[in-house]
Amino acid sequence: MLKAFERFYEVAKDVNWKTPQDIIESFNNSDFVTCSKQGTSRIVFNIGQNKYRLIVGYYFAANQTILYVKFVGTHKQYDLIDVCAVEMFKKKGK
Numbered sequence: 001m002l003k004a005f006e007r008f009y010e011v012a013k014d015v016n017w018k019t020p021q022d023i024i025e026s027f028n029n030s031d032f033v034t035c036s037k038q039g040t041s042r043i044v045f046n047i048g049q050n051k052y053r054l055i056v057g058y059y060f061a062a063n064q065t066i067l068y069v070k071f072v073g074t075h076k077q078y079d080l081i082d083v084c085a086v087e088m089f090k091k092k093g094k
Contacts (some may be wrong), residue, residue, distance in 0.1 A: 001048060002041035004048025016066040020058065042070060042083055053078035 006028070017023050020041060024030050029046040045054040055071040055078075071078070071086045 004052055005054070006046060008043070008045060008054065012067065015057075016063060020061060023058070023065075033083050038084055040084075044078075044083060051075060055083055 010085060011026055015022075015026060016045055017026070020032055020043065024032055025041055026043055029050075031044045031046075033042045035041055040057060045056070046052075047054055048088065052074055053071065054069065057068040057070055058061050059066040059068070069089060071088045072081075073081075073088075
């Protein structure tokens, strides 16, 4: 699984995206998801020839783009979650 994420890391570590479209253009196998109810958006990356999914929120700072990992899992696990609601790494009770 880790090998599948190497390409993502190699691209993402050195870029400074300015818009969500910049991210999508860097990863043509990704999807922009508008979360109207939450007033936010997320990006879903297909990793490892569509074997895995990575969902991130994002923030564009002055000199960097910050990606907030919301979910990492298999395609099968992804099918069971709500893209806009998932917070895989949020501490319980917060």
